[in-house]
Amino acid sequence: MAKRITEILVDDIDGTEIAAGAGGTVKFSFEGVNYEIDLTDEHVKEMREALSPYLVVARKTGNTPRSASRASARVGTGGTSNVKAMRTWLRAQGLEVSDRGRIPAALIAQYETAH
Structure with a gap:
């Protein structure tokens, strides 16, 4: 007997199913806390546009979170x-x-x- 387990990724904002190869999990940090969120391509674009004015003037620290x-x-x-x-x-x-x-x-x- 074979089993097929399907994982369906859904957008955390509106619950829309995320098609394979589109959108995905976005990882980011804010005030020392690491976050991740699953988004469609449209919401990824909206997030980038919303953060863009801040990212353009922000300094990159060069540090990566350590486990x-x-x-x-x-x-x-x-x-x-x-x-x-x-x-x-x-x-x-x-x-x-x-x-x-x-x-x-x-x-x-x-x-x-x-x-």
């Missing part, structure tokens, strides 16, 4: 793999270091110099 997994993989360790040991050593030296998050570069440098 949570990539961001968490590089949390302030300076390449040091044993963050727990680093925090323990820094505290033993009388230095203040948080339980979570990024360890300041100056503290990482002290740890790496000592080890």
Whole structure:
């Protein structure tokens, strides 16, 4: 027995079915929040026209959103793999270091110099 599953993309504005190869999902960011919306070609055009006066004068930051997994993989360790040991050593030296998050570069440098 064969199954055929059909996914139908509909416009989030008016519920119109979006034909294959037309319109689609538009991704954008505003005030630090990422959004996506499914639109027909007509609504994509309207959105571009509405945003055009702002985009023409806006500065591109060159930054792309990072996934949570990539961001968490590089949390302030300076390449040091044993963050727990680093925090323990820094505290033993009388230095203040948080339980979570990024360890300041100056503290990482002290740890790496000592080890």
